[in-house]
Amino acid sequence: MTYKTIIAEIDETIGLITLNRPQVLNALSNQLGGELTQALSDFENNHALGAIVITGNEKAFAAGADIAEMKDQSYIDAYQGGATCNLEDALSKCRKPVIAAVSGYALGGGCELAMMCDFIIASESAKFGQPEINLGILPGWGGTQRLTRLIGKSKAMDMCLTGRMMDAAEAERCGLVSRVVEKDKFMDQVISIAKLVASKSLPALMMNKECINQAMETSLHDGLLFERRQFQAAFATADQKEGMAAFVEKRKPHWMHR
Ligand code: COA
Numbered sequence: 001m002t003y004k005t006i007i008a009e010i011d012e013t014i015g016l017i018t019l020n021r022p023q024v025l026n027a028l029s030n031q032l033g034g035e036l037t038q039a040l041s042d043f044e045n046n047h048a049l050g051a052i053v054i055t056g057n058e059k060a061f062a063a064g065a066d067i068a069e070m071k072d073q074s075y076i077d078a079y080q081g082g083a084t085c086n087l088e089d090a091l092s093k094c095r096k097p098v099i100a101a102v103s104g105y106a107l108g109g110g111c112e113l114a115m116m117c118d119f120i121i122a123s124e125s126a127k128f129g130q131p132e133i134n135l136g137i138l139p140g141w142g143g144t145q146r147l148t149r150l151i152g153k154s155k156a157m158d159m160c161l162t163g164r165m166m167d168a169a170e171a172e173r174c175g176l177v178s179r180v181v182e183k184d185k186f187m188d189q190v191i192s193i194a195k196l197v198a199s200k201s202l203p204a205l206m207m208n209k210e211c212i213n214q215a216m217e218t219s220l221h222d223g224l225l226f227e228r229r230q231f232q233a234a235f236a237t238a239d240q241k242e243g244m245a246a247f248v249e250k251r252k253p254h255w256m257h258r
Helices: 030-044 075-080 083-093 109-116 131-135 143-151 153-162 168-173 183-198 202-215 220-234 238-248
Strands: 006-011 014-019 051-055 060-062 098-102 105-107 119-123 127-129 165-167 179-181
Touching: 006 030, 014 030, 014 183, 030 051, 030 083, 051 183, 060 098, 060 109, 083 109, 098 109, 098 183, 105 109, 109 127, 109 143, 119 168, 119 183, 131 153, 143 153, 165 168, 168 179, 179 183, 202 220, 202 238
Parallel strands: 014 051, 051 098, 060 105, 098 119, 105 127, 119 179
Antiparallel strands: 006 014, 127 165
């Protein structure tokens, strides 16, 4: 499928989505939201793929929602929502691992989009922020909620109330990103990490993802019970039999993804 605001490509076992509005630092327009939702759904339904990467370009992952498109919006426009609301639903329902690969600016909706993904890999050049305060508004796509869960109340308050940017080193220190990669090797490293993820058993990936997401939503007691049931269910998969047999026989597992 051809898109106007993103590039969607398949690289062996991974789906790679590149946000592609460089003239506006990949500002997230409604059209981009719709195209990204469609590409995610296509990759989710493609059985040959084990992981999805969302990235931008060297200067910007995304510098936020498209301010020019949004500035005259009324309450009812905002309430009825656009493609960006569907995108949030699509990402939260996506059962395959989704990695955000962030170079340059990830601001406002860009930071929120990255946080909707399962984990964030940052280039040394990455800059994160929720600068909505400078526009007289607040983050409205999960920024106050996901950022607070990821980096804690004090730092989330600092970021949202000052509107300042955080560099990659600080983002790694406070747990917003999982790792920082050298600028020159960035996409090569991201692709090899995504292919490593995609090389695992898909049901095991999905079970891990579901349990970790549950930890963000529930009490420790309920989360532990949820995890225990998933762990027990894993013994009903062919991949559990194969993974453990391969270990005992000192060979590589051949996943059935069942
Ligand atoms: N929405 C729409 N257009 C945007 C945008 C956004 N969120 N962010 C950047 N752009 C556009 C600029 O208007 C500019 O367009 P122009 O060339 O037609 O003037 C182009 O992208 C390049 O941006 P510019 O501001 O000239 O680049 P810079 O390197 O000087 O500054 C930023 C980079 C990220 C600091 C600055 O663009 C910025 O503050 N962007 C807005 C960030 C924001 O508030 N995001 C939250 C939105 S809710």
